[in-house]
Amino acid sequence: MIDKPVMIITGTRKGIGKYLAEFYSEKEYQIVGCSRGVVDFELENYHHFCLDISDESSVKKMFTEIRKKYGHLDVLINNAGVNYALSPVLLVPYKSALKTIEVNLLGTFLMSREAIKIMMKKSFGRIINFGSMAVKHEVKGEAIYTASKAAIGALTRVIAKEVYSYGITCNVISPAAIDTDLMKNVNNNALSEVLSRNAIPYKGRLEDVSNTIDSLINSESNAITGQNIYLGGV
Amino acid sequence: MKINNLKTIVFTTIDELNQNLIQEDQLGKSLETRLFGGNSKLDSLGLVNLIVAVEQNIEDEFDITITLADERSMSQKHSPFRTVGSLVDYIEMLLKEKLND
Numbered sequence: 198m199i200d201k202p203v204m205i206i207t208g209t210r211k212g213i214g215k216y217l218a219e220f221y222s223e224k225e226y227q228i229v230g231c232s233r234g235v236v237d238f239e240l241e242n243y244h245h246f247c248l249d250i251s252d253e254s255s256v257k258k259m260f261t262e263i264r265k266k267y268g269h270l271d272v273l274i275n276n277a278g279v280n281y282a283l284s285p286v287l288l289v290p291y292k293s294a295l296k297t298i299e300v301n302l303l304g305t306f307l308m309s310r311e312a313i314k315i316m317m318k319k320s321f322g323r324i325i326n327f328g329s330m331a332v333k334h335e336v337k338g339e340a341i342y343t344a345s346k347a348a349i350g351a352l353t354r355v356i357a358k359e360v361y362s363y364g365i366t367c368n369v370i371s372p373a374a375i376d377t378d379l380m381k382n383v384n385n386n387a388l389s390e391v392l393s394r395n396a397i398p399y400k401g402r403l404e405d406v407s408n409t410i411d412s413l414i415n416s417e418s419n420a421i422t423g424q425n426i427y428l429g430g431v
Numbered sequence: 432m433k434i435n436n437l438k439t440i441v442f443t444t445i446d447e448l449n450q451n452l453i454q455e456d457q458l459g460k461s462l463e464t465r466l467f468g469g470n471s472k473l474d475s476l477g478l479v480n481l482i483v484a485v486e487q488n489i490e491d492e493f494d495i496t497i498t499l500a501d502e503r504s505m506s507q508k509h510s511p512f513r514t515v516g517s518l519v520d521y522i523e524m525l526l527k528e529k530l531n532d
Contacts, residue, residue, distance in 0.1 A: 257496045
């Protein structure tokens with residue numbers, strides 16, 4: 198058992214998740230990260246699990262280990278996301294759509310459900326889910342991904358209502374496009390056009406995400422729940 | 432699987448929950464104690480607390496992970512969460528299945 202706050206971050210192998218693991222491991226947090234593959238970094242205060250967040254049995258085993266090892270959980274950041282269905286609806290294979298929904302939506306649900314079970318014991322918790330500006334912009338070619346992120350918004354609002362009495366808040370951060378692997382298949386011209394619709398017509402920064410998370414996970418931020426915070430002036 | 436062990440685990444969990452409740456809201460420790468429905472002292476949050484705490488205590492005792500609120504329990508005509516006794520029976524069935532996997 199440890200006294201320092203415990204934070205789970207999904208999808209820490211690269212991109213935003215890796216950045217957040219590095220960022221918060223330098224603060225007072227014990228970080229538990231997970232991804233399907235191994236990570237190529239070592240951090241103090243960091244423990245990694247290799248798992249698919251849409252696999253219920255693996256997720257439950259990880260939470261059992263976390264509960265027994267640390268005894269409590271303070272923050273869950275549901276960062277992991279995939280976009281296997283980046284093409285017009287008419288060309289999206291069913292299995293690609295299914296896997297996108299399984300990881301983005303059901304993975305977020307599973308992680309949240311198991312996290313709440315531990316958080317409620319201490320009557321405190323912060324859950325951060327990841328949405329997307331695509332939900333507001335309704336970008337062609339991203340129907341399934343957008344639908345999965347819209348569903349995360351709905352999931353978050355309902356969870357917020359169900360767990361508030363346990364001292365747990367649940368919010369969504371929807372970053373502006375940030376250079377990660379998830380963006381590598383996105384057409385640059387299309388991306389520029391979409392960004393031009395924002396108040397800030399440029400790509401976002403990783404620091405924008407951590408600044409927002411800092412505010413939401415603050416123990417004083419009890420009244421911010423069920424919200425979707427769009428970065429970049431969407 | 433010793434049913435007496437399971438009963439003790441559920442009773443211990445009830446003790447844990449009762450510590451945070453005033454006397455008149457405390458749950459009785461008997462197999463007939465209602466967990467939900469008209470005569471239960473638990474509200475929906477209380478039932479959720481109990482189910483989660485029982486799952487964790489089962490994990491600690493048997494080192495087996497179970498999900499009590501699974502597809503079967505939610506679709507049964509007679510919910511396994513009616514009474515302490517029906518809950519103990521349901522846990523026993525789940526554990527036997529896990530051990531036979």
